[in-house]
Amino acid sequence: MKAFTTHTGLVAPLDRANVDTDQIIPKQFLKSIKRTGFGPNLFDEWRYLDVGEPGQDCSKRPLNPDFVLNLPRYQGASVLLARENFGCGSSREHAPWALDEYGFRAIIAPSFADIFYNNSFKNGLLPIVLEAAEVDELFAQCEANEGYALTVDLEAQTVTRPDGAQHRFEVDAFRKHCLLNGLDDIGLTLQERDRILAFEARHRTAQPWLFAAGR
């Protein structure tokens, strides 16, 4: 997995609550059996004026000039500012894959849906929860200042604004450790192989029916 330590980047504000993963990456693109290729279809229904289908050349499609990510001032954004319950709905990991491939490294919101939050960490994309009032301030500053950039420091757990003010955020110690070092979860878990085997043996004795093969 890609590591995340610090990142400074242009901020794009997506001012909607409850942005769901169907919006982040619509289902027709989930037919791919690959992990890549989702970036051009991020927010497809908002971003383009036509109906998106897999296999199109997205560079030739008509852009929706009103959609925030299409505004010239937000080109190259790598920090997404969002509202509450970002990433709700379907468990599709294609959502963080699409955000990552588009170029986002961090998302700041007052809250995230649980599955999306979890999936993001697995892909080197850092979801940051700040207080609603703090997020409000960032929205106001971002909209008022062209070229508005933030610096995220995972080790220090801070978001630093251009005016020098800092916001602290919480993150699980385990997730932080994995993300800072770009560690592969599966490899780490397999280091506990003996423990898993011992648990499994006890579990099998206690509830042998859980281990019966299907008929």
Next chain:
Amino acid sequence: MAGKTLYDKLWEMHEVTRRDDGSSLIYIDRHILHEVTSPQAFEGLRLAGRKPWRVDANIATPDHNVPTTRAERAGGLMAIADPVSRLQVQTLDRNCEDFGILQFRMDDARQGIVHVIGPEQGATLPGMTVVCGDSHTSTHGAFGALAHGIGTSEVEHVLATQCLVAKKMKNMQVRVEGTLGPGVTAKDIVLAIIGRIGTAGGNGHALEFAGSAIRDLSMEGRMTICNMAIEAGARVGLVAVDEKTIEYVKGRPFAPRGEQWDAAVALWRTLVSDPDAHFDAVVELRAEDIKPQVSWGTSPEMVVAVDEAVPDPAREPDPVKKDSIERALRYMGLQPNQPITSIRLDRVFIGSCTNSRIEDLRAAAAVARGRKVAPSVKQALVVPGSGLVKAQAEAEGLDKVFIEAGFEWREPGCSMCLAMNPDKLGSGEHCASTSNRNFEGRQGAGGRTHLVSPAMAAAAAVAGHFVDVRELVQA
């Protein structure tokens, strides 16, 4: 010391180890796979040279993008017209074959929606941990199982290690006491709950549904409720084990038998929250207050009773909420204060892992019997949740009831719930749908979804607009 919740008990039964940083390894008993969220996980296994930890814990079936017309299904894989869908189904076949995983293939009578076939086969048992790369895995919690959706990286993690890295969630209880009125169903209960607590209301919590109205529900009804726990933000939905749970499981293909059955039942009976268990949050509803529900907006929390009207953003003081209402009304093509019963339907969809079980089809058929789909409705689909549900419905003659009334009777799959296959809404079309998500574009680009119960969907199909099914049932 306070007692334990059902969730606490299930968690403890599966905790392999707790790490210093507060995360735990949780053992997974059942892993269900489908074609959309698994290909990249299998690819990951291959790249790392890993094998599934315990092959017999896995079971797979294609559901999300299988076609549902008889012609396409009769022709097998090669008849799937969309080559990208076909490749995904083929990829699941190949992965299951290569890794030795039991699969109900597209042409197997037991094929169906993952959350329908697990319980139907007894592959979902009380006391299990159940995961699947699909957020509606919360459905299986109706059996007193700890069940939740996972992403593709976690699908790979479970395949390789039989474990998940997780952190214990908080406990929330929603208690529904009292007796439901006639024509009001499990779907209306859960929509009313989401309307009350909001789509983020359950974030970070395992949500146990309790109270006499929940106990009175059939297992099908409990599955409908747990299915939509995720729409309230809770990954996990739960209902305590009782005699109905045990009765439902008995004799199913994967269920224990003989001595093991007795031992299992003894353990399953303990899978209830202790009377003095502590919940971090408790919400109470009266069953008598719940009317048939209809969602009007683009989030499951945007829901009202059928005898109410579309909300007026002018009356919403919170600017973010007001903006959401305005945006939703624009997308849905609705006017503030418009009565729900004035919404006309272009299509009707009865199906999905929320409402495609036999009881759902019976409820819809009871309304459709002897009536006709309104001529203004372009299409009314009934899509059973599995091949076995379909066979059961046909044995009861429900297919004939639907066909005579003008509905299309289809082959099992997810179908118009997410429109990855050819069943979809056109732009601007309104659909009465028994599924679980009314997000923008969910049922087709520009499509407008209204979430309702099966009986309400059938009534809407007949009337051509929403009607209070209680009037039809009494008439």
